[in-house]
Amino acid sequence: MKNSIPKTVFLLFYLGVFFLFSCSGSLLDIKNQTYKSYNRNNERGYVVSFKLNDVAVVPKSVVINGIVQDISEANKIGDTYQVNVIAQTTTIHNYEVKLDKKENGIYFEKNSNIFFQPVKFKLITD
Secondary structure, rough: OOOHHHHHHHHHHHHHHHHHHHHHHHHOOOEEEEEEEEEEEEEEEEEEEEEEOOOOOOEEEEEEEOOEEEEOHHHEEOOEEEEEEEEEEEOOOOOOEEEEEOOOEEEEOOOEEEEEEEOOOOOOOO
16 A cells, blocks of 8 residues: 555656646747738728748637637748738628637647637727
8 A cells, every 4th residue: 555655756756747748748839929900892801910930730720709700721921921811791692600719719639639829919990
């Protein structure tokens, strides 16, 4: 019985350290994260922009003000992504806005796993 307690404490310590390092490794360095609202041609939404230096991860979608928009390769210009997040439109027939209860952020894929990172986007006003 005495040997099982130190082994359990030792195991819990290493599991805690592993969890700490695995969580900190998932935080990405996202720069120049901004968004700007638009209202043109019967369409309203946001233009979201961010720079990502890590090429090992692939951004899959962005969440801004509760609206989710998928990210495609066409949204990438160099190491910067620019995504048009449609909030309302009458020009695209049967378009449905995807909603998410998550805070503003980006869904990423790395090693076939999807994870979400909250991002504080800066609002740009004209």
